[in-house]
Amino acid sequence: MAVKMIAVDMDGTFLNSHQDYNREKFSKLYQQMKQQDVRFVVASGNQYYQLKTFFPEIEQELSFVAENGAYVISEGKEIFSGEIPSDLIQEVLTILADFEEGHTILCGKNSAYVGENEPDSFIEHGSKYYHRLKKVSNLSEVKNDTLFKFALSFPVEQVDEVLERLAEVLGDKLVPVSSGHGDVDLIVPGIHKAHGLMKLQELWGIQNHEIAAFGDSGNDFEMLKHAGHSYVMSNGQPNVKVAAKEIILSNDEDGVLVKIEELLEN
Template identity: 85%
Template sequence: MTVKMIAVDMDGTFLNSQQDYDREKFSQLYQVMKQQGVRFVIASGNQYYQLKSFFPEIEGELSFVAENGAYVVSEGEEIFTGEIDPEIIQEVLTILAKFKQGHTILCGKNSAYVNEDEPDSFIEHGQKYYHRLKKVPNLFDVKDDTLFKFALSFPVEQVPEVLVQLHEALGDKVIPVSSGHGDIDLIIPGIHKAHGLMKLQELWGIKNHEVAAFGDSGNDLEMLKHAGYSYVMSNGQPRVKVAAKEIILSNDENGVLLKIEELLGN
């Protein structure tokens, strides 16, 4: 079996519950990947600036499918940037105002934005995933950035119901996907993690059957269906487990690194 590209989701997949990973083991496997010419890609709903902070020594060598595919950066170079039409941004913000239990972060290329009236607890939660997060008086007035995603937060038990309501309210302006922990991302139709992987595959001449992907949540579904080798964590969402070829050990049992070790034949 030939794997030329390994794509990993971060939260609930590559990262353990402490928001970290076995850095020593990864470092050894990364050297093997380099020797074998295997590309390592981080594919996450999170912000590029947050994702690269997990790999300080090598972030300039890696590729990132950030913001669920809306921002793709390879070796420090921008490969793809999505954009939501400014009119649709206004329409979606108007619709979201009716969801009283929800909190909203508006995500752009230069920064993410949050209303300064949001509770401190939510802003602190947001800063974990968005290292560049600006407080603004009104999200409707954010204009000087390329905006490509909404990140919403709801009480966990409401998420299934809210997803249905958002689908109905938003039509096909933006697509709601669950990203775990009560978080829901609204993404550009057709711009998801698999789309980001395809941009990198074009760059490197890698076929779908040469891709291995790892995930745990609804925003990983397209990527798992796209990849020749697809793995879902034992802690993953039930409907995601059905989409993958194999269920592996959880994110707290080094599931991803042990499977990568196996794929590399080490």
């Protein structure tokens, strides 16, 4: 059965270690996708305003499952937005205050927000992934935006322990997922990348078995289980490799583009 949707994670998957991709090769493949009526979907934990900068010529043609599925945009139009209730935001901020080595970005539809007391190095790191990032005196004072995700950062060696602790204290209110490099996202239960793909499937009448998905981290797990054709990068996390049908070349070997070329030829 032919593939009708190709969904790619970005960091560690589509993007190489230099935060870029083989633009010439992708451009040729993208023309083939259009000819074959295959939808190309960017599915990432990152902010929509950051993701679209990777595809300046075609961003108005593409679909984005941004913020781990909390914000879905197709051809410049909003398809879906999640939301965390304000009382839960306050509760989580109180919980996070007990995590001494953690840093927090609060993600919303209009912008992401960071406390002005966070170290400059963290704010600089955050601005790579959140092109709209506002400094505020206190995250608990953020109003007038739809807030749908917490993006946390911890020392890499603490991540497994942090994930366990967060899962314990949050219960079923928010789900902690690893997105690589010491980053942990707190997402609304049931609103993940696979949920974002489902919103687009409804729009286009595409079945699960017609989707090819590519990922490398814990936040790709549901999407990989959901797609009929699922691929994990050889540089992917070991616990994610079990979710995919096939392990492919690494992100530094154009693994995604090599596999897309194969899929389009079949």
